[in-house]
Amino acid sequence: GRARLSRWDGRGVEEEEAEEEWHQLYPGHIPTSPLQKALLAAGSAVMALYDPYRHDMVAVLGETTGCLALPNLRDKMKRHPEGHRILQERPRIRLSTLDMARLRGLPDGSLGREYVRFLEDNKVSPDTRMPPKFVDDEELAYVIQRYREVHDLMHTLLGMPTNMLGEVVVKWFEAVQTGLPMCVLGAAFGPVRLSARKLQVLATELVPWAIRSGRNASCVLNVYYEQRWEQPVESLREEIGIFPPP
Amino acid sequence: AVRLCRWRPLLSRPLGAPRALRGLAAGPEMHFGFQTVTEAERREKINQVFESVAKKYDVMNDSMTLGIHRLWKDVLIHKMNPSPDTLLLDVAGGTGDIAFRFINYVRSVRERQLQRRLKHHQNLSWQEIFESYQEDKSNSLGDSQVVVCDINREMLKVGKQKAQHLGYSKGLSWVLGNAEELPFDDDKFDVYTIAFGIRNVTRIDLALQEAHRVLKPGGRFLCLEFSHVSNPFLSRLYDLYSFQVIPVLGEIIAGDWKSYQYLVESIRQFPPQEELKEMIEDAGFFKVDYENLNFGIVAIHSGFKL
Numbered sequence: 001g002r003a004r005l006s007r008w009d010g011r012g013v014e015e016e017e018a019e020e021e022w023h024q025l026y027p028g029h030i031p032t033s034p035l036q037k038a039l040l041a042a043g044s045a046v047m048a049l050y051d052p053y054r055h056d057m058v059a060v061l062g063e064t065t066g067c068l069a070l071p072n073l074r075d076k077m078k079r080h081p082e083g084h085r086i087l088q089e090r091p092r093i094r095l096s097t098l099d100m101a102r103l104r105g106l107p108d109g110s111l112g113r114e115y116v117r118f119l120e121d122n123k124v125s126p127d128t129r130m131p132p133k134f135v136d137d138e139e140l141a142y143v144i145q146r147y148r149e150v151h152d153l154m155h156t157l158l159g160m161p162t163n164m165l166g167e168v169v170v171k172w173f174e175a176v177q178t179g180l181p182m183c184v185l186g187a188a189f190g191p192v193r194l195s196a197r198k199l200q201v202l203a204t205e206l207v208p209w210a211i212r213s214g215r216n217a218s219c220v221l222n223v224y225y226e227q228r229w230e231q232p233v234e235s236l237r238e239e240i241g242i243f244p245p246p
Numbered sequence: 247a248v249r250l251c252r253w254r255p256l257l258s259r260p261l262g263a264p265r266a267l268r269g270l271a272a273g274p275e276m277h278f279g280f281q282t283v284t285e286a287e288r289r290e291k292i293n294q295v296f297e298s299v300a301k302k303y304d305v306m307n308d309s310m311t312l313g314i315h316r317l318w319k320d321v322l323i324h325k326m327n328p329s330p331d332t333l334l335l336d337v338a339g340g341t342g343d344i345a346f347r348f349i350n351y352v353r354s355v356r357e358r359q360l361q362r363r364l365k366h367h368q369n370l371s372w373q374e375i376f377e378s379y380q381e382d383k384s385n386s387l388g389d390s391q392v393v394v395c396d397i398n399r400e401m402l403k404v405g406k407q408k409a410q411h412l413g414y415s416k417g418l419s420w421v422l423g424n425a426e427e428l429p430f431d432d433d434k435f436d437v438y439t440i441a442f443g444i445r446n447v448t449r450i451d452l453a454l455q456e457a458h459r460v461l462k463p464g465g466r467f468l469c470l471e472f473s474h475v476s477n478p479f480l481s482r483l484y485d486l487y488s489f490q491v492i493p494v495l496g497e498i499i500a501g502d503w504k505s506y507q508y509l510v511e512s513i514r515q516f517p518p519q520e521e522l523k524e525m526i527e528d529a530g531f532f533k534v535d536y537e538n539l540n541f542g543i544v545a546i547h548s549g550f551k552l
Binding site: 040057060 | 495501503
């Protein structure tokens with residue numbers, strides 16, 4: 001850049017060069033330098049372990065460490081017809097876009113009905129997903145957003161509740177599926193806070209199943225869930241390649 | 247194609263600010279950090295920043311300055327050297343750091359006075375000694391008082407909670423008010439302080455005029471604020487730390503990148519030492535001087551109303 005004269009002498013004022021302008025790629029985007037990303041990754045990892053209620057830190061960790069996994073995921077989506085359509089149409093899963101009444105009215109065992117049941121049983125909402133901030137590509141920002149919004153559907157498909165145990169199982173599945181370092185870290189460190197009994201169930205049954213399913217299944221981001229609410233969960237599981245839960 | 251966004255280069259700056267935009271008789275456009283906003287927008291944005299940071303304000307100060315802000319505030323109080331009958335107005339005093347230090351200082355001065363008096367009265371009866379203790383215990387602050395004034399309710403709330411928690415109650419009052427238009431009469435206070443607050447004032451000239459108004463003749467104006475590091479090497483290091491680390495700390499600790507980005511930008515936008523000195527003189531203060539702390543990262547400006 002050009003040398004800048006001091007602003008305070010009132011005379012020599014240098015204008016900002018146009019191409020150095022700070023610009024947002026998408027609403028909520030905060031551009032960061034490589035150093036800042038590294039600091040954020042380290043800091044968010046520590047904070048997420050220290051205070052598990054800081055979901056925003058898990059989100060930040062995912063964004064700052066996903067620079068290899070996210071393009072990978074995006075390419076997988078591009079190569080698949082349904083995934084490609086999702087990338088084009090950019091559907092969002094939000095309470096305002098879901099017709100909850102209709103989904104509730106669907107037959108038991110259908111994706112829509114079970115998804116709504118899951119949301120109500122666990123008292124969660126799809127609107128609490130953090131929007132991405134530190135991803136420096138707006139298409140990849142959408143990919144990570146989609147991954148976050150589809151997380152609850154993962155719970156539904158895997159039949160796992162939102163307690164610590166259930167979350168860890170889903171993380172293992174997601175780690176195998178997406179390769180996101182945040183999932184790998186979550187899967188590895190999540191169990192730290194579990195009781196011995198739960199750890200045993202986790203290690204002997206749930207994790208092996210999650211890994212096998214994750215490996216066997218096609219990419220879960222390539223499923224246009226919004227167009228499959230009527231499909232029975234079991235049929236969708238089979239189609240994707242998720243083994244029935246233990 | 248992957249569109250990589252260019253992150254803002256380390257030392258890039260927006261347009262320099264002509265005097266009009268630096269808190270003097272301002273036109274409609276002002277700075278909010280490196281953004282250009284209207285005066286009304288600026289007030290609102292700053293209000294939001296402090297509402298958002300209030301609860302984590304102290305934690306963040308410790309993290310960002312590695313605890314050094316405590317030393318800076320200690321220096322301010324020592325420079326002030328208040329006596330037990332000083333009436334202090336601490337503007338933008340939010341979470342009470344200056345007020346509490348003031349009270350501690352005055353208490354210890356009073357105790358030393360008491361001890362000296364007792365030493366001179368070696369032949370008092372026990373009754374007389376007992377009575378003098380009683381009288382001084384109820385008056386441990388002397389006639390001192392500190393009024394903490396802040397424009398932001400959340401900050402005052404945190405300050406009051408802290409006071410309760412730490413056991414400060416006597417001689418301390420909390421007032422919601424605007425530095426540009428103080429809710430106090432003329433010629434009221436012995437000392438006026440504003441620590442890390444004047445940077446967020448939209449019309450600095452008005453705040454300085456108000457400071458002059460509410461001080462008694464002979465009263466002292468003290469301003470503790472981030473300032474300009476002239477040493478080029480240190481300046482680069484300081485910039486690096488400010489722009490690369492502080493917003494990250496804000497995100498990690500407080501979940502709030504933007505407020506801390508604003509903070510480091512507002513520091514760069516603030517007038518440097520000499521210019522602030524001139525502004526203080528313009529408001530009618532005499533014997534205006536400043537002292538740099540840590541190579542100018544922080545400066546204490548002082549002036550007297552005659």
